[in-house]
Amino acid sequence: MSVARVTFCAMNAFHAVADPFRRELLAHCYRMVGSVHDAEDLVQETYLRAWRAYDRFEQRSSVRTWLYRIATRVCLTALEGRGRRPMPTGLGGQRCDPGDEPFRPPEITWLEPFPDRDDDPASIVVGRESLRLALVAALQHLPPRQRAVLVLRDVLQWRAAEVAEALEVSVAAVNSLLQRARAQLDSVAPQQDQLVEQPEQRELLDRYVRAFEAKDVAAIVELFTADAVWEMPPFATWYQGRQDIAWHLANRCPAVPGGQRLIPVSANGQPGFANYLRGEDGVLRAFNIQVLTVGPSGVSHAAVFLDTGLYAAFGLPEVLTAAEG
Template identity: 60%
Template sequence: MLVRKLGTVSVLAHNLDDGLDPGRGDFLAQAEPYRRELLAHCYRMTGSLHDAEDLVQETFLRAWKSYDRFEGKSSVRTWLHRIATNTSLTALEGRQRRPLPTGLGAPSSNPTDDLVERAEVPWLEPLPDSLYDDPADPSVIVGSRESVRLAFVAALQHLSPRQRAVLVLRDVLQWRAAEVADAIDTSVAAVNSLLQRARAQLEAVGPSQDDELSPPESDEAREKLAHYISAFEDYDIDRLVKMFTAEAIWEMPPFDGWYQGGPVIGALIHQNCPAEKAGDMRLLPLTANGQPAAAMYMRLPETGGRHVPFQLHVLDMRADGVSHVVAFLDTSLFAKFGLPEVL
């Protein structure tokens, strides 16, 4: 067995005498350029970085096995996305959607109430920009950001898997209806019907098109993120509260509550944050889902005073302040972002 590594994916070639089968010998060269966008595609479909990585691996394996039968009637890119779409649809059969706390349908929470952890819920996960951005092509970066932002991916979770697939293929990848119908083995009329229902559902639950987020590389976003980090590290919650917009939302899966308004968010942090003084928290700036983000490390007595992974914050930054923070408590994500185990 020969194992070929493609970043996070492995293509397994069985019973090969001299390296790759001549009929499939150029597969890796043909497929590798699309690995990043396939990961983003599978992430949109599933809302999970872990699942997306597995699905890209399965996509490459299926594509490699059938590469000798690839007739070139479509581009390699289209062919790979078709395989990735159907691999995702198969994987999603019988699975729960991946929400954020705001997507559970409950009203905003009281910051003085006990936190309720819902470990059984398969929560939405963030996506490191480094895994899907193509630094050599800025136009790809800008074009892909809108379709991986947390609010958009969370809204996609309200759609059925087939609605999700049709909407992503038509509105994100800009495929023609006939191409989508061929990809998922249905009729053009069915594709149009699925797309109409998906768009209506997305409009009901999705983010407003008028919302203007600051690009994470902009001077404005970097300055605001630096102030956000400084307020936490100084344990100056009052200063932090002033950074939030009037209707700002804070949520932190796997806890099922969500909180609205700067004063409420400040009260929540005062009530539940294990930090006690300046220096207990350290944050590293990064980007996720095309948004400013920060990795929070906490100094705890049980860790010998070391700063260890605690939360990953993904922020909506606007001209008037921070309007949304999702603070992910799944510390296994730190490795996916290439972050150290200890500061």
């Protein structure tokens, strides 16, 4: 058998055992780095390194564990010398006056949302609580090694000895890193959101779409809690409370009644919308991706990502056709 034939068979064998874990590795890398685009690159690097080492894989652990070990090391290397990806509320500043001009700092690389998919494997569906936007934002406050230990121990439920082997440190070091990570996370992570039953959430979201597309500001903010937060990277500006959110929507948002189209999406295990803005030529173009936190009292948080480059990650076009609009 030729060398090329042997290599082809080996590559097929590798992909057969490794490819089923690609999507959950993407979620793992996203938790580590806070960017779906960077996570995709890191998964590619993980599979490249795994393929190169496949002939030396001794099967002392499962393929899944082996791939996670490689992915974690790839992420830690990528995070060396790199700043964290925050949300505007995570910068430590006070809520903003809606009358002030929104501020866009050029030096900050922001957290991105993670698109959910209908065909996500069970490992992701079950673990979507660990993908919620607020938690991933809180993880960004941890140094990379603490972040890795926390994710491996508390999300993936690895034993301390497995984490120690993956990170090439002692079990005592793993336990120390985990203790510090949990303490830090407790100081920055928000309270767990109370989940809302699907029928009630669907009815609220339907009202949200109708109010937004009509640009009925009073109807929109009626769906928010009294202390709701509205933030919109890449602007560091963020607002809190119905009155400030209403002022922003009424005076800053460029849409007119009938000038927006909201397409439902799901991100980080949360409901959301891809918002298209109608231009003077009548064409609906990508405007923002909204990820909402919905509780029993209404929408408590709106993360509005003004990065139209995210639309491709959600499998959405940047321009809607006449039929779609």
